[in-house]
Amino acid sequence: MATTMAGQFMEFHPIHGSNIRLDLSGTRATRVESFADGICFSKYPLAPGEIFLVEIEEKELGWCGHLRVGLTAQDPCSLAAVPEYSLPDLAALGDSWIFAITRNHNKVLLEEEEGAAEGRGHVLGRGGEERGGEGEGGGGEAQDVVYKNTKTFFTDTHLHIEGVRIPRDKLVGRSRPGRFSHILDDLYKTNALPPTARRSRIGVLFVSKPHGTADMHIVINGEDMGPSARGIPTQLPLYAVVDVFAATKSVRVVQVEYGFPSLQTLCRMTIQKHIVHRMALEWLELPELLKHYCKYE
Numbered sequence: 146m147a148t149t150m151a152g153q154f155m156e157f158h159p160i161h162g163s164n165i166r167l168d169l170s171g172t173r174a175t176r177v178e179s180f181a182d183g184i185c186f187s188k189y190p191l192a193p194g195e196i197f198l199v200e201i202e203e204k205e206l207g208w209c210g211h212l213r214v215g216l217t218a219q220d221p222c223s224l225a226a227v228p229e230y231s232l233p234d235l236a237a238l239g240d241s242w243i244f245a246i247t248r249n250h251n252k253v254l255l256e257e258e259e260g261a262a263e264g265r266g267h268v269l270g271r272g273g274e275e276r277g278g279e280g281e282g283g284g285g286e287a288q289d290v291v292y293k294n295t296k297t298f299f300t301d302t303h304l305h306i307e308g309v310r311i312p313r314d315k316l317v318g319r320s321r322p323g324r325f326s327h328i329l330d331d332l333y334k335t336n337a338l339p340p341t342a343r344r345s346r347i348g349v350l351f352v353s354k355p356h357g358t359a360d361m362h363i364v365i366n367g368e369d370m371g372p373s374a375r376g377i378p379t380q381l382p383l384y385a386v387v388d389v390f391a392a393t394k395s396v397r398v399v400q401v402e403y404g405f406p407s408l409q410t411l412c413r414m415t416i417q418k419h420i421v422h423r424m425a426l427e428w429l430e431l432p433e434l435l436k437h438y439c440k441y442e
Contacts, residue, residue, distance in 0.1 A: 155197060155398050158186040158384070160221040162229070165389060170434065172398040173202065176389045180208045181229050183389035185396075186221045190382030191350065194309035196364060196401055197385035198348035200318060201341070203395035210391035211341040214349045215243035216361050216374075218381040231388035242361050242374040243386060248341050251363070253371035306362050306369050307352045315401045316367035318344035340365045341392065346399060349385050351377060359383075 156171035164182035166175050176183040187197050201212065213231045218240035221227070228234030231243045303310040318338045338345040346366055351359040359379050360372040377383070389396055420426060426436045 155400055156188045157387075157398065158188045158221045160224070160227060161185045162227050162389075173395065174387070174389055174397075175203070175395040176205075176393075180210070180391045182227075183393075184227050184231050184235060185387045185389060186217070187385035190384055191216070193353040193359065193379075194306075194311075194350060196311055196348040196350040197387075198315065198346055198364075198399040198401055199387055199396040200346045200399050201343050201393055201395075202397050204341075204343055204392050205394040206392075208391035210245065211248070212246045212347060212393040212396065213243055213386075213388035213390050214246065214347055214363060215241065215386045216349060216351060216377065216383045217241040217243075217386050218378070218383055220382070221384065231386055231390070235386065235388075240378075240381065241386065242377060243388070244363060244373055245390075246340050246347060246363075246365070248339060251340055251365055251370050253373050304364065304367060304369060306350070306364075307360070309350070309352055310403075311350075311364070311401065312403065313367050315399050316346055316348065316364060318342075318346045318366060338366050348401075351379075351383060353379065 157167055157174050159167070159171070161167070161174065162176075162182040162184040164176045164178050165185055166177050167173065168175075171188065174183075174185045191197060199212075199214075215231070217235065219235070219238055228238070231241075232245060235241050236243045302313055304313055304316060340347065348364040349361065350364070351361050353359050354375075357379055358375075359377045361374040361377055363370040363373050387396060416426070416429075416431075420429075429436070
């Protein structure tokens with residue numbers, strides 16, 4: 146299994162919302178009905194500087210609102226029941242910092258930092274809160290065209306957040322194998338996906354600060370959205386929260402390696418080195434989980 150800064154394979158906690166179904170690996174969460182009861186947690190508490198990164202795999206038309214992410218000091222095993230909503234229900238329990246991802250304007254602005262450490266959730270930036278429920282504009286990904294094309298974004302191999310270094314190669318979404326994916330791969334290397342689009346990658350982490358506190362950061366397609374919450378107490382373990390809400394139907398955990406490549410990664414690199422294109426993996430006699438890992442990581 147791929148290792149992270151803390152030496153653990155990232156997966157979802159077996160305790161989750163009633164509408165969530167996990168795959169056998171515990172890394173893919175799908176909301177099977179309605180638009181709510183889609184809260185998921187990281188299986189283990191995060192270490193400082195360790196990112197919990199997910200990719201949006203499926204969207205669902207007819208709902209307003211999108212993925213919600215954050216941190217909580219609430220131990221999933223201690224919950225009498227997983228709340229129906231992360232906002233406001235989980236946030237109302239206290240010691241939870243939850244944010245709704247919008248189509249744009251997710252960057253945290255300095256004037257909005259006041260009160261961010263109160264243990265409550267809100268929408269990042271100025272995107273405006275999107276409530277769950279049936280609507281007419283839930284699936285308009287064609288409107289989600291926002292390109293980030295700065296020199297630093299594409300030349301720096303690591304994302305730097307207050308002394309934390311995270312490899313960029315896993316932080317940005319890419320195309321899926323398909324008839325024209327050899328063309329799309331080059332396109333996706335030069336254009337970051339919109340935050341709520343399929344293939345978009347969104348992560349959450351916290352950075353330790355003096356006096357036993359931490360700042361929470363949301364990372365969207367390789368870009369740090371800023372200190373989304375400040376003054377988070379670190380006396381209790383902090384779990385990642387991913388709410389598969391409304392227009393977001395399915396997400397997959399992406400493993401991030403901070404040091405030397407793991408044995409699994411080295412095997413994947415060796416396999417990929419000897420094939421013409423990712424689609425050729427389908428012709429190899431390999432376990433399906435290994436094919437999936439080689440194609441999508």
